[in-house]
Amino acid sequence: MALARCGKFLLSQRILSTSSRLQHGYIILLPEIGEEAPEKNPLYENDGLTKFNEITIENCRSAIAKQALEFELGIQKIESEIEENYYEDVFDSIIQPMEKLGIPMETTWGLSKTLYLGNNTLMPTSSYMAIHDRGRRARAAKYTSKKIHFAIKEAFLKETQRTTEENRILQKFVLEGKLNGLELNKKDSDIYSYHFGKLVPEKNQFKVKVDLGLKQHSQMIRDPNIVRDFPEDLLKATAINPNKYMSGPWKFTLLPQVYGPLMEHCPDPEIRSILWRANANRGSVGGERELATSLHVEEIRFVKRNMAKILGYETYVDMSMETKMAGSRLEVDQFIRRLLAYARPAQEAELQSLVEFANERGYKTDKLELWDVPYWRRKQQKHLYHYSDNDLKDFFPLNTVLDGLFQLCEKLFNIIIKARSGVSTWHKDVRFYDIFEPHSSAPVAGFYFDPYARSEDKIRLQNSGWMVGMQSRSQVTDTKPLAALIFNFEPPTGDKQSHLSFKEVKILFKKFGHSMQHLLTRTFYAEVAGLSNVEWDAVGTSGNMLTHWLFNEDVIASISSHYGSGDKLPKSIFDNLCKAQNHMAGLDLSNELYLCALDLELYSSNDFWLDIARRLWPQYKHFKYEWKIDAHPCQFTEIFLEEWGAAYYSHLWSRMLAADVYSAFYEVRDDEQQIKDVGKRYRDTFLALGGSQHSSQIFREFRGRDPSHKALLKSLGLKKNKEES
Structure with a gap:
């Protein structure tokens, strides 16, 4: 369970509200175990990679049921040994046994998610959700055990010589336990569970109404x-x-x-x-009054506020900051203010330019409305930069893009990526790649690559792409990292291979960068390997960083080859592509900053949501707020349904970190050896350390200072504010 999330503890709290485990151990509902015997299940064959051509839904369900039950029983055994003072070293007796129990279950879970996203016929949604829920309930056991929590806390408080990674693991369990309410007395624990019991149905009703509203x-x-x-x-x-x-x-x-x-x-x-x-x-x-979500929004805010207060926090935002790199609401507010000082003036100038552009083309108006901006923005971008994303598709054949991407990562991170044939996959289009270190004969990691849309059996969302961590690195169990990269790119037609729009190229680079942090970790324990335990506002750093390389001429040359002529992307088109990416950057940044501020205020203020929106809107937006019509906070699913509540700013914070990281490469761009040196430093910090150190410390080790917003602003083409010191 990743420490990075602010609301992740709410998932495990479902167990607290449905069992009397706190006093009497776990009440385990025995799962249905499939009819197929474990020894016949290909998930248990220890021959390397999974034999996808032999896997059935029943295999996955029976495996997760058996492994989840074994995990829960193993947690009970650890608890009994704690009670009998049977353990001496917390890592030998608690942490390592839990890791050995958890790795098989996590691997089956990752495999099932891969099938769900890659072949929905083999793994329908209902089947995957049953597996997901079973795995989640079992995994929560190690974070919601009072006996384990207090044993680890006692060990953590002792002044014992440990590695940084070991201290970080203990700190993770202590904080997880606190956020799960394990340190509450009986009365407060009951109140806490009561509030959590109210949260789930409110979120469910909110989701149903939002989904229905889209179809009205x-x-x-x-x-x-x-x-x-x-x-x-x-x-x-x-x-x-x-x-x-x-x-x-x-x-x-x-x-x-x-x-x-x-x-x-x-x-x-x-x-x-x-x-x-x-x-x-x-x-x-x-x-549609029956689809109104206002009451659900207010109830979700109320419940989360009360849960935070029971845990000893002033607001839900304060609780969220426990697991964020930023560390405090004050730090995030300052971050937002610094960016707004650049974004708001730029927004005004951009919109004035857009009005003039529309007027010149016969659209006579003194001001554009909100519904006019997307239309005229697209036309102005096309006029200024002769840029259309789809017009560039012929320059970006998938195989060429992939080769260039691999070459970049091999150079930066000193690795070798090789395709392996004969690997069983869930579809004939899926490829498998091994990752080698230069000094190693055996691969250190591997990943599946599933590129094409398949309407009959593959989930498809607009601009979708997924990186699934199928298996984590663990020296305890001697397992190597394994990932799946799943996309919905246009498949080849006739003799023409798949070509990507530039947006799709960015998605590929972003997800591949994200996978590097999972695949190139060097930690000892899976508990802090790769993306596990990374602060939520830093999780997107590696993915965003790699996309900055798309605006490097050498990289663009390596990934482009015109379908007809084989020519590289011409410099004139490349220059316009770079400019087009920052078209109306002030407007976009202002909009993003508004949502960040809205999220924070909704989860810290007691004011009605509409009053908050009316107060914040004019600080960030050029347009008048049509509050009698516009109920956008009542559709803000990311913060009310997903994991971004009191954490929406994390998107922008990760982008800031990524821009600053890339600037370290840019500063030495004319020296090939220095670029490799920076790449090694990046590999040894961000990619190798995973969640074994706090993200702020990792950034300092890489950059030699704290992060700055200036690189992000430069990447957006926003000019410096002269008034800022």
């Missing part, structure tokens, strides 16, 4: 002039009959994969206005 609005369009500038994929997504997408009719909806592109391409301002109002009104009491 639709417009039937029959005029071909409305869709004349639509790209092919948007025509297919909106056509009633995708096989006759040119002839229509077309249905406009609020589904995320459709709404965004519609707002960029629809030429009719009235249609854009209707779409925007319908989308902004979702969750509002002024819309």
Whole structure:
């Protein structure tokens, strides 16, 4: 269970609310064990990689059931030995036995998630969720055991000589236990469990209403002039009959994969206005009242606030900061203010330029509305930089991009990436690669690469890509890191191989960078290997860092080859591509900063959500807040359903860290040996240490100082604020 999350302890608290384990040990509900005997299950064959061609859903379910039960019984055994004072060293008697118990279960869990994302026919959603829930419940046992918690806490407080990694592991368990309420007295523990019991149904109802709200609005369009500038994929997504997408009719909806592109391409301002109002009104009491989410938003905030107070924190934000690199609300507020000083003036200038651009093209208005900006922004970008993401696809064949990506990582991190044939996979398109150190004959890690969209059996989301940590490095169990990279790129057609848009190239680089931290870790324990235990606001650093290399001419040359001519991406197009990425960067940054501030204030203030939004909006936004229509906080699923509550700023913080890390490479860009030296330092810190040290300390070891926001601003093309000291 990663320490990085602020709300992760809420998952394990479900066990507290349904058992009397705190006083009398665990109440274990015996899972259904599949009919197939374990010795026939290919998950148990110790011959290296999994034989995917032999795996069934029943294999996975029976394996996770057996391993989860063994894990829970093993935790009980450790508890009994603690009670009998049977243990001497906390690592020999508690930490290492738990790791040996946990690695097989975590590996089966990772395998099941890979199948779920890579072949939904082999692993349907309902089957995976059953496996996921079983694994999650079992894993929570080691973090919700009072006996284990206090034994580890006692050891942690003793002045014993340990490695930094060992101290970090003990610290992780102590904090996990505290956040799970293990140090509460009986009365407070009961109150805490009561509040948690209220949280789950509120979140479920919120999700149902948000999902239904997305499906409430639709417009039937029959005029071909409305869709004349639509790209092919948007025509297919909106056509009633995708096989006759040119002839229509077309249905406009609020589904995320459709709404965004519609707002960029629809030429009719009235249609854009209707779409925007319908989308902004979702969750509002002024819309479909039975789908209003306002009460659920307030109840979720209330419950989390009370849970934080019971644990001794002033606000839920203060509790969240326990597991963040930033460390305090004050630090995050200062971060937001520094960036806003650049973003807000830039936003004003950008919008004035956009109004003038629209006026010159016959759209006579003194100011643009919110629903006008995406449309005119796209047209202005095309005009200024002759840039369209899809127009560049012919320059980025997948195999060439992949070769260039591997070459970059081999140079920076001093590794060798080799394809291995004959490996069993979940689909014929899936490839497998080994990672070697220069001095090693055996691979140190490996990963599967599943590139193509498959509509019949693969989950597909807009711009989707996943990195699944299938198996963690552990010297305790002698296991090597294993990952799966799963994408939905356009498959080859005829004699033409798969080509990527530049957005897809960025997704590939980002997910591959993310995988490097999982695959190249050098820690002893899986508990802090790779991304485990990394502070949540630093988790995205490695992925974001690698995307900065896409704006290096040598890297672009290595990944580009035109479909017809084989030419590299011309410098003129490369220059425009770089400029286009920062088009209206001030507007985008202001919007992101607003959401960061909104999240923090929603989880620290007692004010009604609408009052908070009305107070913050004018500080960050150029436009008037149409508060009678716009209920955007009531759709903020990332902070109310997902793990970003009181942590949404983490997206931007990781981007800041990544830009600052990349600037270390950029500063020595003309010296090949110095670039390799910086790469080695990065490999030895961010990639090797994983969660075995605090992220702030790792950054200092790499950069020699604390992080600065200036590199991020430079990467966005935002000019320095002269008034800032």
